[in-house]
Amino acid sequence: MCEKKLYVVGIGPGDYEQMTIKAAGALNRSQVIAGYTVYIDLIRESFPDKEYLSTPMTKETERCRMALEKAKEGHIVSMVCSGDPGIYGMAGLVLELAENYPEVSVEIIPGVTAACAGAALLGAPLSHDFAVISLSDRLTSKNLIEKRLEHAAISDMAVCLYNPASRHRGDYLLWACEILGRYKDPQTVCGVARCIGRTGQSVEIMTLEQLGKVPADMFTTVYIGNSQTREIRGNMVTPRGYRYE
Amino acid sequence: MCEKKLYVVGIGPGDYEQMTIKAAGALNRSQVIAGYTVYIDLIRESFPDKEYLSTPMTKETERCRMALEKAKEGHIVSMVCSGDPGIYGMAGLVLELAENYPEVSVEIIPGVTAACAGAALLGAPLSHDFAVISLSDRLTSKNLIEKRLEHAAISDMAVCLYNPASRHRGDYLLWACEILGRYKDPQTVCGVARCIGRTGQSVEIMTLEQLGKVPADMFTTVYIGNSQTREIRGNMVTPRGYRYE
Numbered sequence: 001m002c003e004k005k006l007y008v009v010g011i012g013p014g015d016y017e018q019m020t021i022k023a024a025g026a027l028n029r030s031q032v033i034a035g036y037t038v039y040i041d042l043i044r045e046s047f048p049d050k051e052y053l054s055t056p057m058t059k060e061t062e063r064c065r066m067a068l069e070k071a072k073e074g075h076i077v078s079m080v081c082s083g084d085p086g087i088y089g090m091a092g093l094v095l096e097l098a099e100n101y102p103e104v105s106v107e108i109i110p111g112v113t114a115a116c117a118g119a120a121l122l123g124a125p126l127s128h129d130f131a132v133i134s135l136s137d138r139l140t141s142k143n144l145i146e147k148r149l150e151h152a153a154i155s156d157m158a159v160c161l162y163n164p165a166s167r168h169r170g171d172y173l174l175w176a177c178e179i180l181g182r183y184k185d186p187q188t189v190c191g192v193a194r195c196i197g198r199t200g201q202s203v204e205i206m207t208l209e210q211l212g213k214v215p216a217d218m219f220t221t222v223y224i225g226n227s228q229t230r231e232i233r234g235n236m237v238t239p240r241g242y243r244y245e
Numbered sequence: 246m247c248e249k250k251l252y253v254v255g256i257g258p259g260d261y262e263q264m265t266i267k268a269a270g271a272l273n274r275s276q277v278i279a280g281y282t283v284y285i286d287l288i289r290e291s292f293p294d295k296e297y298l299s300t301p302m303t304k305e306t307e308r309c310r311m312a313l314e315k316a317k318e319g320h321i322v323s324m325v326c327s328g329d330p331g332i333y334g335m336a337g338l339v340l341e342l343a344e345n346y347p348e349v350s351v352e353i354i355p356g357v358t359a360a361c362a363g364a365a366l367l368g369a370p371l372s373h374d375f376a377v378i379s380l381s382d383r384l385t386s387k388n389l390i391e392k393r394l395e396h397a398a399i400s401d402m403a404v405c406l407y408n409p410a411s412r413h414r415g416d417y418l419l420w421a422c423e424i425l426g427r428y429k430d431p432q433t434v435c436g437v438a439r440c441i442g443r444t445g446q447s448v449e450i451m452t453l454e455q456l457g458k459v460p461a462d463m464f465t466t467v468y469i470g471n472s473q474t475r476e477i478r479g480n481m482v483t484p485r486g487y488r489y490e
Contacts (some may be wrong), residue, residue, distance in 0.1 A: 010357075010361070012265065016266065017265065017266045017267040017270070018265050018266070018267055018355070019265060019266060020257065020262065020263050020264060020265050020266075020357060021261065021262045021263070021264060021265075021266060021269065022262040022263055024266065025262070060487055061487055061488075061489045084357070084361040084364075084365075085365070085369075086361055086364040086365055086369045086370070086371050086372060087361065087371060087372070088372065088373075088485065089372070091364075091365070091368070091369035091372060092368075092369035092372030092482050092483060092484055092485050093372075093484075093485065093487050093489075095368050095369055095477055095478075095480050095482050096477060096482060096484060096487075096489075097489065098477075098478070099477055099478060102478075108364075108365035108366075108368070108369070109365065110263070110357045110361040110362050110364070110365040111357065111361070112255075112265060112329070112355045112356065112357055113358075113361055116255070116329040116331055116332065116355040116356070116358055117355045119329075119331040119336075119353075119355070120329075120330070120331055120336070120353035120354065120355040121353075123336070123337075123340050123353070124330075124331045124336035124337035124340055124353070125331075126331050126332060126377075127331060127332070127333070127334070127336060127337035127338075128379075128385070129376070129377060129378045129379060129385075129390075129393050130376070130377055131374070131375070131376045131377075131397070131402065132371075132374060132375055132376075132377070133374045134373075134374060139485055139486030139487065140373070140374075140486060144400075144401070145374075147400045147401075148374050148400040148401075148402055150400070151396035151397070151399055151400035151402075152376070152396070152397075152400070154396055155389075155392045155393040155395070155396035155397070156389070156392075156393075157376065157393055157396075232340055232341060232343075232344055233340075233343070233344060233347075235340050237337050237340050237341060238337060239337055239338075239341060240333065240337050240338060240384055241384030241385060242305055242306055242338050242341075242384065243306075244306045244341075244342065
């Protein structure tokens with residue numbers, strides 16, 4: 001029996017060059033590419049002559065079912081996600097829904113997640129233990145987000161925030177900074193990376209005290225240092241602890 | 246003035262295909278490639294005709310200085326790290342030491358870190374908020390590691406462990422499981438990924454109760470689920486929370 005295949009592909013932050021060679025190979029082999037409109041637009045030029053299927057934000061379940069149906073019909077299908085499909089991407093949902101598609105074999109192809117891509121632009125903010133927390137409360141209660149922020153701060157972990165703000169959550173970054181500020185020094189070194197690997201890419205370093213007021217949106221990744229994080233020649237660096245003189 | 250360049254390159258888990266197109270480009274452009282012996286061996290075949298410089302484990306400072314010196318002399322140099330250079334890699338240390346090499350411009354090229362690569366093999370264990378914690382106490386006190394494990398567990402984060410064991414730390418994974426088990430259910434779904442992207446690659450899913458006794462070494466990445474993590478058709482999946490019927 002011919003295997004029916006669905007790749008769930010992490011395309012990295014956005015530019016073609018930051019995709020893995022394996023991800024590019026899977027997209028080249030695919031007949032159908034499904035994904036959120038914004039991500040499709042990032043790759044369409046590099047992979048012409050494909051059937052593209054997209055759905056807007058908040059239609060994730062429909063998008064995944066559409067991709068599984070296409071694979072079931074016998075097409076080689078890739079579902080694309082920005083960054084890594086396993087970090088706030090579609091890997092989990094596809095695997096949940098695939099329970100009803102036993103004939104489709106799902107392969108997850110990892111990619112460079114925003115935490116890593118933005119960190120590389122800022123310096124090395126995550127070079128020690130860290131927590132990755134999304135501020136989106138669409139699928140998670142605000143209480144649970146608050147609890148995670150608090151405990152990450154109490155244990156002096158660096159923190160990387162995904163989805164720090166959106167149109168409906170303009171003040172969530174300020175809210176998160178107030179929670180973190182209960183346990184972290186207001187002078188803690190922080191950074192933001194915007195539009196990583198896309199037009200308008202930029203980074204900025206500031207203190208925790210200042211962070212709550214900086215502009216942020218769904219294309220911003222935020223870094224809060226631990227107590228050892230320093231600014232070195234314009235880079236945000238969380239030392240691993242190597243000694244040298 | 247001609248810019249003196251040092252790339253700090255994440256090569257991903259190990260196989261050439263999981264490197265980004267940008268990482269491969271930087272290595273191709275480089276005249277000198279520096280790195281830990283094990284990583285050099287992973288890429289030497291794909292990039293012949295380069296000058297290779299390597300130092301054994303625990304000689305990180307010497308390795309970084311050697312790369313900076315070579316770049317200062319005018320060679321194009323890449324320092325390779327497995328996974329992502331910013332996650333327990335050399336990015337931080339290079340940027341710290343580069344303070345004394347103002348003529349060298351350092352560029353960090355991100356890669357697929359083990360957390361993402363291993364997750365893709367297991368399913369989607371990190372599809373919700375998570376903490377990344379190294380069990381190595383070479384540069385971090387055991388008390389601080391314990392504190393971070395405790396607070397990650399109290400706030401029901403999934404946890405990804407790097408360096409779960411070594412020759413000198415044979416029982417650290419068991420120790421970590423006992424700490425996590427104070428707050429997490431013994432039936433919590435867990436997984437390990439071994440030799441990701443290399444010969445001998447394998448994954449295994451088990452409960453937290455069982456995890457402490459599985460064999461682990463420096464080439465093992467460990468995943469502890471949150472309270473919602475389930476096993477679905479042999480995959481470890483931490484749901485993001487999408488509702489569907």
